[in-house]
Amino acid sequence: MAALVMAWTNPSQSPPSGGGALYYSNGNIGIGTTTPNSKLTVQGDLKITGTSTFDGSISVYELSSAPSAVIGYGKIYALTGDTEYTADSYTKLLLHMNGTNGSTTFTDSETTPKTVTAVGNAQISTAQSKFGGASGLFNGNGDYLRVSSTDFDLGTGDFTIDVWMRANTWPAAGCATPFQIGNYFNNWIQPEICYTGTLLRTYTTTLQYNYYPSGGFLTNTWYHYAIVRSGTTMKQYINGLEISSGTNTESILNGTQGLWIGAYSGPLQFFNGYIDEFRISKGIARWTSNFTPPHNKGLYFKSSSGEEIQL
Structure with missing residues (x-):
């Protein structure tokens, strides 16, 4: 399975320190410059502290052994999670x-x-x-x-x-x-x-x-x-x-x-x-404009083209 790399790409600013990339490969997640070999495990709250914020975009790379061309950009976000549908009269x-x-x-x-x-x-x-x-x-x-x-x-x-x-x-x-x-x-x-x-x-x-x-x-x-x-x-x-x-x-x-x-x-x-x-x-139009479909709880990456990957 190819790795997914999300790297800082704002040319007008320096990236945050610490490696500047989040790697996802074969179910493993890491932050830094090397492909992770184990799961990212967090017990309790995961907090990132600091006083600086950075504006920019995230570029997506497919990896086999080294980064290839940029294929898009997007955002990372967390969702609290939904349950399965329940039936109603419709x-x-x-x-x-x-x-x-x-x-x-x-x-x-x-x-x-x-x-x-x-x-x-x-x-x-x-x-x-x-x-x-x-x-x-x-x-x-x-x-x-x-x-x-x-x-x-x-x-x-x-x-x-x-x-x-x-x-x-x-x-x-x-x-x-x-x-x-x-x-x-x-x-x-x-x-x-x-x-x-x-x-x-x-x-x-x-x-x-x-x-x-x-x-x-x-x-x-x-x-x-x-x-x-x-x-x-x-x-x-x-x-x-x-x-x-x-x-x-x-x-x-x-x-x-x-x-x-x-x-x-x-x-x-x-x-x-x-x-x-x-x-x-x-007898019902459940959606008439853009919406967020039900999701499992977790961290997600959505590309500029609308593709969504659960990390």
Whole structure:
């Protein structure tokens, strides 16, 4: 795994003393000039004292053995942490993806639980999670979940669909689909990430939304994705940042295909990675502007392009 280095880059000022760089490599964190070989452990409060403050930016380097080119800048901040979603009257599906490692039982945690069918080798994994210590694992080769309910007849009203996803790989040719609701190109909605993560393309019945993220979607990185309709305005968000907005009055229906998670029902496109906290909300636009998605407690780095890494 390449190291992440955050170094002082304000050319008009001298950096703070003590090395001027924070290193993150293979789960280890250090401050100084060398790559750390052990965890940073703090008992009690961590305090930094002094009378001087410095204005500047933080540059990000990828390291193998020596720093390479600057690939961005950003900020470090701490979040107190959130818990898993709880269901309310608008929640029509809530999959925490919790359970025993290797289990094929996926539990719907809303007020009218639905039957979730695991297809292929779709299973619970404790190797990665955003919340709860587990997530759904999909191997990109025939794995997906199926759920069908008239509760997914979202119609032309307000709705919110949001999910955490972490890809092991993005296909070099073709696309990977985190989910689909409805019949193929008929009262449906389906996002897909294509061409090694360089394109997010989202379909409704007659409309298509394209988003090209700066630097592409990374592998082994958690992303929060949300698609929201409020009135006649449909928006998409990645990690709480709005990436598209447009008019959409199309009806979205469960149809004969219902909900697929980890694939879609047309020319099969499978997602290879982990999915956590999948939620469908009907009759409510949970977000209409930029927001901070739920997070685990910890220290985070966010780049200028919106990529977020938990340190």
